Amino acid sequence: MSQPLATTPSVRSELHHLQSQNEELRRYLAAQRAVVTSLERRIGKSLDSMGVHSDRLQAVSELPEWREHLAKLQHEVDSLTDLLADTMLLQKLEAGKVEVRLETIELRTLLLSVSRHLQAPTHGSICRLILELADFLPSVIADRELLEAVITDLLARGTRYSELTSPVILGAELMGDRILIKVTAQRFAPPGNRDFATEIVLCCRRIEVQGGEISCQPGPGGKQTVVICLRHP
Structure with a gap:
């Protein structure tokens, strides 16, 4: 019958450290998946909304209604632009490319x-x-x-x-x-x-x-x- 391997305090400490790093990596990956899912869902909604307002712009003839749909279309474009800018900044932060001045x-x-x-x-x-x-x-x-x-x-x-x-x-x-x-x-x-x-x-x-x-x-x-x-x- 094989005997369990004896572990020294230093080995146990290193094992605990690796387990902690693994758990931290799991949490990080879960957070990244949540962000990607959120991005996909929100970009999809914005694109759908932009399509609706674009179609309405071609269909309506009254100026007030035309301006209303144009304003909503511009709002979706601005929101997408802000979202993409935030995503790019997040990537820079993750890569350590943003200088921090404490x-x-x-x-x-x-x-x-x-x-x-x-x-x-x-x-x-x-x-x-x-x-x-x-x-x-x-x-x-x-x-x-x-x-x-x-x-x-x-x-x-x-x-x-x-x-x-x-x-x-x-x-x-x-x-x-x-x-x-x-x-x-x-x-x-x-x-x-x-x-x-x-x-x-x-x-x-x-x-x-x-x-x-x-x-x-x-x-x-x-x-x-x-x-x-x-x-x-």
């Missing part, structure tokens, strides 16, 4: 800056942004451009896809040795479609390359909260 940033100033346009709505619209910033917010170590892009994108999506009467909440607080930035909204995707895997993965990579973390959690009243976790000096 610096000490005054967080309160940054948050007020990126949300300024939502605090002063125009054309008689109501202010939908609620700021919940802690009295004391230390600086964070981050790449200013990448961090601003993530927060701006989340605020824009929350504002665009939530109902007009539903507020978007931007909060920040110190939790132990970490700073939490929270964006809460009714939804970050069109009604009936909570699939925004591509944007979340892009946000994740933008934050992870800075040494931070990001997660999406259910919020109160069926809302969604995206939490960004960063270090402070």
Whole structure:
């Protein structure tokens, strides 16, 4: 009868390390498959919608209706362009081709800056942004451009896809040795479609390359909260 091989502590440690790497690779591949599936589905929907509006443009004769379909067609083109640009940036992040410039940033100033346009709505619209910033917010170590892009994108999506009467909440607080930035909204995707895997993965990579973390959690009243976790000096 064969005897089980004896393993030394160093061998067990190496085996555990390999198992951890394998599990991490499995999670990464699963996330990539989710992104590809999301891209295929959304591009397919956009192309179908573009076909419908293109056909209607050739069929209608009334100018107001023609302009309406033209505007919707342009919206689909713009959405596809943004989606492809995000996908290309995600590929660059994954390949390590985006330079990360970490610096000490005054967080309160940054948050007020990126949300300024939502605090002063125009054309008689109501202010939908609620700021919940802690009295004391230390600086964070981050790449200013990448961090601003993530927060701006989340605020824009929350504002665009939530109902007009539903507020978007931007909060920040110190939790132990970490700073939490929270964006809460009714939804970050069109009604009936909570699939925004591509944007979340892009946000994740933008934050992870800075040494931070990001997660999406259910919020109160069926809302969604995206939490960004960063270090402070």
